[in-house]
Amino acid sequence: MSQLGTRPTGEAASPSEPVASAPPARRRRGPNRRFFEARILPALFLLPAALFIFGLTVWPVLRALQLSFTNADLSMFMTGEFDYIGLANYVEVATDAHLRGVFVTTAVFGLLCVLGTMVLGIAVALLLNRAFKGRTLLAILVLLPWAVPRVAVAALWEWIFHDQYGLANWMLTSVGMEFFEGFAWFNNRYVAFTAIGIAIVWQSFPFVALAMLAGLQSVPNEVMDAARVDGAGAWQRVRRIILPMLKPLLLVLIVISTIWNFKIFDQVFVMTEGGPARQTELLAITTWREAFTQHDFGLASALAMGMFVILAGVTLLYLWLIREEGEL
Amino acid sequence: MTVTDADRVAPAPRRTSEGVPTRRAWPRRALVQLATYAGAIAVGLFAFGPILWMLITALKPDGEILTSTPVFIPSEVRWDRLANVVTGDFAVYLRNSILVSGATVVLSVAAAAMAGWVLARYPLPLKRYLLILVLSAQMFPFVVLLIPIFILMRQVDLLGTHTGLILAYLSFTTPLVVWILRGFFQSIPIDLEEAAMVDGATRVQAFRRIILPLAMPGVAAASVFGFISAWNELLFALSFNRNNPELHTLPVALQQFIGRDTTDFGMIMAASAVFTVPVVVFFLFTHKRMTQGMVMGATKG
Numbered sequence: 194m195s196q197l198g199t200r201p202t203g204e205a206a207s208p209s210e211p212v213a214s215a216p217p218a219r220r221r222r223g224p225n226r227r228f229f230e231a232r233i234l235p236a237l238f239l240l241p242a243a244l245f246i247f248g249l250t251v252w253p254v255l256r257a258l259q260l261s262f263t264n265a266d267l268s269m270f271m272t273g274e275f276d277y278i279g280l281a282n283y284v285e286v287a288t289d290a291h292l293r294g295v296f297v298t299t300a301v302f303g304l305l306c307v308l309g310t311m312v313l314g315i316a317v318a319l320l321l322n323r324a325f326k327g328r329t330l331l332a333i334l335v336l337l338p339w340a341v342p343r344v345a346v347a348a349l350w351e352w353i354f355h356d357q358y359g360l361a362n363w364m365l366t367s368v369g370m371e372f373f374e375g376f377a378w379f380n381n382r383y384v385a386f387t388a389i390g391i392a393i394v395w396q397s398f399p400f401v402a403l404a405m406l407a408g409l410q411s412v413p414n415e416v417m418d419a420a421r422v423d424g425a426g427a428w429q430r431v432r433r434i435i436l437p438m439l440k441p442l443l444l445v446l447i448v449i450s451t452i453w454n455f456k457i458f459d460q461v462f463v464m465t466e467g468g469p470a471r472q473t474e475l476l477a478i479t480t481w482r483e484a485f486t487q488h489d490f491g492l493a494s495a496l497a498m499g500m501f502v503i504l505a506g507v508t509l510l511y512l513w514l515i516r517e518e519g520e521l
Numbered sequence: 522m523t524v525t526d527a528d529r530v531a532p533a534p535r536r537t538s539e540g541v542p543t544r545r546a547w548p549r550r551a552l553v554q555l556a557t558y559a560g561a562i563a564v565g566l567f568a569f570g571p572i573l574w575m576l577i578t579a580l581k582p583d584g585e586i587l588t589s590t591p592v593f594i595p596s597e598v599r600w601d602r603l604a605n606v607v608t609g610d611f612a613v614y615l616r617n618s619i620l621v622s623g624a625t626v627v628l629s630v631a632a633a634a635m636a637g638w639v640l641a642r643y644p645l646p647l648k649r650y651l652l653i654l655v656l657s658a659q660m661f662p663f664v665v666l667l668i669p670i671f672i673l674m675r676q677v678d679l680l681g682t683h684t685g686l687i688l689a690y691l692s693f694t695t696p697l698v699v700w701i702l703r704g705f706f707q708s709i710p711i712d713l714e715e716a717a718m719v720d721g722a723t724r725v726q727a728f729r730r731i732i733l734p735l736a737m738p739g740v741a742a743a744s745v746f747g748f749i750s751a752w753n754e755l756l757f758a759l760s761f762n763r764n765n766p767e768l769h770t771l772p773v774a775l776q777q778f779i780g781r782d783t784t785d786f787g788m789i790m791a792a793s794a795v796f797t798v799p800v801v802v803f804f805l806f807t808h809k810r811m812t813q814g815m816v817m818g819a820t821k822g
Contacts, residue, residue: 239639256669260672325558335565340801341793342772352786497667501665504662512657
């Protein structure tokens with residue numbers, strides 16, 4: 194494995210060594226060296242990363258596509274064999290009520306998380322863009338949730354939403370909502386998703402807030418001052434100047450959070466493991482369960498391809514959006 | 522109090538452009554400033570409160586954890602749980618996490634530094650498509666990659682080894698790090714490289730001696746980014762090494778610990794804290810660069 198990583202580096206360096214160490218060759222810009230630097234060098238330098246990217250992302254996607262047309266299961270490891278069963282796995286995904294429901298749940302839950310993240314992130318960015326004492330401290334505090342590992346986030350919020358000793362129930366009860374005394378957050382899908390959603394938004398709003406803050410600060414002061422002199426109110430300044438200028442950034446942030454939220458696995462896996470009775474299963478959880486507890490790699494691959502198609506669509510949208518911005 | 526704050530903090534040029542503040546403007550401004558502070562306190566509590574609660578729970582005596590009314594200020598600070606995490610069972614998981622994340626970063630940054638430089642400097646055929654591929658590789662859902670990579674690792678007998686996990690992690694760290702580093706190389710003027718080559722250096726020497734040292738802040742930021750994404754990863758680690766507890770990384774250990782014993786929240790929070798602290802420290806030093814890198818990468822290509 195380590196060979197895989199280091200060998201190309203060694204190769205890349207060694208052909209240049211003779212050129213470097215032999216003094217006469219040093220000044221000579223002969224055709225050999227030019228050919229090496231123009232053609233061989235870039236190829237050698239790209240090789241390790243290309244190996245990783247093609248071998249570990251492109252190839253697996255193609256392999257998943259292949260597996261999705263098969264009945265591959267655990268016996269594949271013993272016999273190395275599986276049969277092509279056409280579109281049967283896709284038919285099952287489309288006709289099984291639970292599997293179809295998982296797609297809907299993932300989409301609805303993902304989009305609600307995007308909405309929550311964007312609204313909170315933008316509000317906090319606008320707040321941080323104001324002048325007040327302790328602004329730097331607040332910016333640091335806001336950053337922290339983003340830094341907490343996802344599994345720790347899940348552990349922490351599971352503790353906060355604990356039915357008997359959780360902070361959430363205690364706070365809700367102490368402001369007079371007696372209903373929440375001993376309330377079980379993870380026994381019902383909607384309430385469980387609320388708790389999980391809060392944990393996810395808590396972790397993801399900092400990125401949006403800090404990115405939007407950077408965007409807000411890139412709006413020239415002169416423009417804002419001129420608008421103010423011309424009598425534009427705060428809301429008008431937001432709508433007529435800030436929004437149009439930050440529209441590309443906003444769209445990109447929406448697309449990025451959509452991609453992130455469709456992939457959610459860790460938080461749900463730790464907090465509910467998809468339960469009770471598979472009610473909080475999201476696409477990534479279902480796919481994992483089909484593959485690693487049911488050992489139905491074919492069906493799991495079909496589910497994975499469904500997810501891939503959705504995210505590829507969002508990714509294309511993202512690429513198109515940043516293309517509008519030039520460069521790429 | 523609030524009025525004087527508003528007075529002191531309001532930037533001078535703003536007031537000149539508004540002219541002399543009228544008498545009616547003052548109460549309104551004070552109100553807005555008051556709302557700002559209220560919002561700041563609310564946001565600060567929401568963001569930091571849970572983390573503080575994690576630390577408090579980790580450091581409490583056992584008797585003050587499972588109480589119907591939360592104890593916010595523990596009667597004494599108990600460091601033994603944190604000590605347990607660092608020396609007990611979790612020490613193995615901690616070491617596994619450091620090993621796997623460290624190796625992943627070294628390999629992906631070495632590969633990505635070279636590729637990022639080539640992608641920033643050379644006019645390659647199909648370069649646009651290569652870049653699109655690098656960028657999209659970051660979007661691939663892990664679950665799609667998981668099954669084929671799992672089967673591959675099983676076939677080459679790397680399941681239940683750190684090597685298999687490190688290889689799998691390269692699938693998502695490499696594209697990310699290539700993308701970040703390419704941006705950094707682009708920001709270094711090509712003139713420096715050309716000057717070195719006029720002085721007789723080969724292109725590789727120019728890269729190694731001139732460009733790479735200048736890109737070090739970027740390499741550091743990219744390394745932290747790669748390290749954190751490997752450090753946090755649960756899905757691959759869980760699927761590859763579920764039956765080898767001695768190979769578990771921190772995320773897996775924590776997930777299994779929660780599943781096994783959901784009542785020892787003191788220990789769960791202590792493990793979470795140890796798991797979180799390195800990332801927080803990294804973030805505090807590199808977050809500007811990382812947000813910049815991501816937003817720049819996101820909006821400027």
